[in-house]
Amino acid sequence: MQASNKKISRLYLGLYKNYGPQSWWPANTSFEVMIGAILTQNTAWTNVEKAIANLKQAKALNSSAILKLSDETLASLIRPSGYFNVKTKRLKALCQWYEKQGGFKNLDKLNTETLRHELLSVHGVGLETADDILLYAFKRPVFVIDTYTRRLFSRLDFITGNEKYDVLREMVEDALENNTQHMNEFHALIVKHAKDFCKSNPDCKQCPVLKRCHYNRREDI
């Protein structure tokens, strides 16, 4: 069974009514979004905040400064975010690519498909990280599929769970009518809901937020 657009948009509205706007991504600049997208890979955001604070204090929240740091120094700064040796290489690869491409302004001239392809060519940037950057740094109408989204959609029987990443992404993009702001909020709301509620109670039938989405309507069955 495939989720209808109506069910997906209803879920979005239900979450929005309950939690309100999330105003993501928690960062001051688009470059900080990109760094955070690498650092948060399979890592709790609270740990990423510590690593970003260290980079800020070292005045190393720009590509040229990061590239000047030794691997050892950079690794020590991002240590709290875990996988620090892996992420050191990924951050440097991203910064090298960023400078080679002429920075944000030049990259922003590319169409979304080309920019995604470019991002995916960077070592350490996978499907989700690329879409994080496309949506939250470049404001492109792209929906981010993360583990929370797959889990929630599976629990709601929107999906079987083994759909390809791009199939799910396009499913949501279609349901939200390619509206960038909606995709921004929806992804953030799913994360918010996962942290606030799902973690302590994974049973969707007991979830007061999802009841507002009226999943017991006939057209959903």
Add this chain to the structure above:
DNA sequence: ACCCAGGGTCATA
């Protein structure tokens, strides 16, 4: 002590 967190790469079959 154990489990997981806003994934991705690489080797292997």
Add this chain to the structure above:
DNA sequence: TATGACCATGGG
């Protein structure tokens, strides 16, 4: 194409 090992800190 699809699994599995690996990376590593910090909070519950």
